[in-house]
Every structure is written in C-alpha cells, then in structure tokens.
Amino acid sequence: MASTSIAERRAEADGSLEGWRTRALAFEAEISRAVIGQPHVVRLLTIALFARGHVLLEGDVGVGKTTILRSVAQALGGPFERIEGTVDLMPTDMLYTAFVDDDGKPRVEPGPVLRHGEDLAVFFFNEINRARPQVHSLLLRLMAERSVTAFGKEWSFPHLQVFADRNRVEKEETFELPAAARDRFVMEIGVDTPADPEVRRELVFDPRFHDVDGLIGGLKTGVLDHRGLNDAGRAIQASVKTSRTLEQYVLGLWDALRLPASVDVAIEGVDMGRLILGGGSPRGVSALVRCARVRAWLEGRDMVLPEDLRAVFAPVMAHRIFLDPIYELRRDRIVRDLCAQVFERVPAP
Numbered sequence: 001m002a003s004t005s006i007a008e009r010r011a012e013a014d015g016s017l018e019g020w021r022t023r024a025l026a027f028e029a030e031i032s033r034a035v036i037g038q039p040h041v042v043r044l045l046t047i048a049l050f051a052r053g054h055v056l057l058e059g060d061v062g063v064g065k066t067t068i069l070r071s072v073a074q075a076l077g078g079p080f081e082r083i084e085g086t087v088d089l090m091p092t093d094m095l096y097t098a099f100v101d102d103d104g105k106p107r108v109e110p111g112p113v114l115r116h117g118e119d120l121a122v123f124f125f126n127e128i129n130r131a132r133p134q135v136h137s138l139l140l141r142l143m144a145e146r147s148v149t150a151f152g153k154e155w156s157f158p159h160l161q162v163f164a165d166r167n168r169v170e171k172e173e174t175f176e177l178p179a180a181a182r183d184r185f186v187m188e189i190g191v192d193t194p195a196d197p198e199v200r201r202e203l204v205f206d207p208r209f210h211d212v213d214g215l216i217g218g219l220k221t222g223v224l225d226h227r228g229l230n231d232a233g234r235a236i237q238a239s240v241k242t243s244r245t246l247e248q249y250v251l252g253l254w255d256a257l258r259l260p261a262s263v264d265v266a267i268e269g270v271d272m273g274r275l276i277l278g279g280g281s282p283r284g285v286s287a288l289v290r291c292a293r294v295r296a297w298l299e300g301r302d303m304v305l306p307e308d309l310r311a312v313f314a315p316v317m318a319h320r321i322f323l324d325p326i327y328e329l330r331r332d333r334i335v336r337d338l339c340a341q342v343f344e345r346v347p348a349p
C-alpha cells in the first residue's frame with residue numbers, strides 16, 4: 001500500500017504523461033467507489049476528458065446518470081456548475097440572474113456559466129432535451145468555442161468540459177437536439193441498468209446508494225488537475241502513433257459507414273441503399289482517432305490498435321450517422337447493428 005503511494009507521488013512529481021496516466025487510473029478508481037457496475041461508462045468519460053470533448057449521457061430514468069456526472073465533477077475538482085433544463089429556461093438564465101434585492105433595488109448577478117469566472121471546469125446540463133432550442137444554441141456556442149459574450153465582454157473558458165444528460169423515456173414536452181448540436185458532443189454514452197445481479201442487489205439494499213450527496217461527498221476531490229488537461233491531452237495526441245495500415249483501416253471503416261451495402265452489411269427490414277443520409281463527418285472521424293489514441297494511452301501503449309477503435313467506435317460515431325427519416329423510430333437498434341456489422345465486414349489489420 002505504502003509503496004504504491006510513493007510510486008504515485010513520484011509519478012505526480014515528474015508531471016510526465018506517465019504521471020498523468022497514474023492519476024487518470026486513480027480518477028477512475030475514485031469514481032468507481034460511488035458508481036458501481038459501470039466501468040465501461042467511467043472509462044469512456046475518462047477518455048472524453050483527455051480527448052477534451054463534451055459528453056451527452058443517455059439512459060432510462062434513475063439509472064445513475066446524474067450520480068455518474070456529479071462523481072466525475074467531484075473527482076476532477078475545480079469549479080462546477082449545474083443547470084436543469086426546463087421548458088421556461090431562457091438562454092440568459094445560464095449567464096445571469098436579475099432580481100430585486102431586500103432594499104427594493106434591481107440587481108443583476110452572474111449566473112451559473114459566469115459565476116466562477118474563466119476557471120469553470122465542469123458545466124453540467126441536466127435533462128438537456130427539456131430546454132428549448134434557443135438555449136441549445138447558446139450551449140452549442142459554449143461547447144464549440146468555449147466562450148460566450150456577456151456584460152459587454154467576451155469570456156473564455158479554456159478548461160471547460162460540458163456534460164449533459166437526457167432520459168430516453170420521456171418524449172412529452174421535450175425538444176430534440178439538432179443534428180449539428182449532437183455532432184459537437186465528442187461522445188454520446190448510453191447508460192443501462194447494470195446486468196450483474198450482485199451489483200443490482202447492492203444498489204437496492206445498501207443504503208449508501210440511496211444517499212447521493214453522501215455517496216459523492218465521500219469521494220476525493222482534485223484527483224486530476226483540470227488546468228493541466230489541455231496540455232496532457234495535446235501530449236497524448238502527439239505521442240500515441242498510428243501505423244499506415246491502421247490509418248487505411250480507419251478510412252475503410254469510414255467508407256463502410258457511408259456506404260454499408262458496399263461491404264455487404266445487411267439489416268433485416270432495412271433498404272441499405274436508402275438507409276444513410278450522412279455518415280460521419282471529418283470532425284466525427286477525427287474525434288474517433290483522438291479518442292482511440294487516449295484509449296491506447298490509458299491501456300499503457302503508444303500505438304493505436306484496432307481494439308482501441310472498437311472500444312470507442314459506437315459512442316463516438318453512432319450519433320453522427322444520419323438516417324432516412326423512415327428508419328428514425330428504430331434508430332437505436334439499426335445503428336447498433338450497423339456499427340457491429342461494419343466491424344465484422346471491414347478486415348482488421
């Protein structure tokens with residue numbers, strides 16, 4: 001135990017990528033103390049953090065989405081703000097609050113995005129599909145440019161990570177995110193109820209999991225320094241290599257997504273010739289490679305392998321595939337089959 005912590009401290013002290021990796025694994029372990037049965041989701045969120053991309057979590061009601069995102073914010077440390085999506089939320093509510101104070105004077109105070117100045121580390125948008133499109137477009141700018149204009153000046157948030165969640169059950173009074181907005185999320189991660197009966201038993205019978213504030217409050221904070229993530233992310237991208245054959249493989253996967261019939265992908269009840277309206281932008285495919293590099297690094301390698309692409313493929317690519325509207329209702333199953341078959345049909349190096 002003692003020797004691990006000395007090794008950890010040494011790794012921290014040298015500030016190298018190996019030190020960052022040690023801390024990234026400690027970060028995952030910390031989150032997994034509060035969030036059980038979701039190692040896959042925790043790994044994907046860590047990859048997104050180091051790929052410097054925003055994330056949308058989607059799942060049934062009460063599967064722990066909020067708990068996961070709050071745990072990430074707690075373990076990361078740094079200023080954290082959260083807003084609830086509602087139908088009457090105005091874009092300006094993200095930026096400032098106007099009210100009449102005790103002396104009857106009008107006052108304007110910074111809202112959640114501006115409250116911590118430019119050091120904001122995590123902005124969590126709860127139930128994003130309950131907010132109206134005007135709010136989405138401000139969020140979009142914040143995500144794409146990490147900046148907003150308010151109080152007559154430009155604010156930039158160089159360390160900002162946006163997390164959003166939406167439940168996939170309720171469709172009443174909700175506003176779907178436009179395709180362009182979804183493309184700005186580096187990943188969309190599906191969260192399901194854990195399948196393991198032992199994990200389910202713990203979730204239901206262990207009172208620790210009934211008290212979210214206690215659960216999250218018990219986590220260490222500042223396991224990663226949010227101010228160093230941009231540099232660490234850049235160093236990972238520069239140091240993890242892709243071979244020429246792997247690059248060919250990525251281009252092959254990309255082609256297969258755009259023209260699935262060309263590699264004999266067949267999905268029951270689907271006319272493969274008309275299924276795809278748009279399949280993966282260059283932004284999407286470069287996000288795939290960025291995330292695969294981070295995944296390789298977390299696994300202790302400096303070379304991307306096909307398994308790294310496979311690990312991040314669906315969360316990075318699925319939401320960027322645009323289908324003919326007649327298939328939208330069956331989207332989840334179709335896109336899952338499509339991604340799986342693309343991997344089967346395109347020969348890996």
Ligand SMILES: Nc1ncnc2c1ncn2[C@@H]1O[C@H](COP(=O)(O)OP(=O)(O)OP(=O)(O)O)[C@@H](O)[C@H]1O
Pocket residue numbers: 034035036037038059060061062063064065066067068167194203209210211212215
């Ligand atoms: N895998 C998990 N690990 C730890 N706690 C969990 C897990 N899944 C569910 N919970 C517990 O279930 C409860 C509901 O979780 P939470 O509020 O995070 O769900 P949610 O998916 O955000 O729900 P909603 O869609 O209503 O916002 C909390 O008490 C939380 O601690």
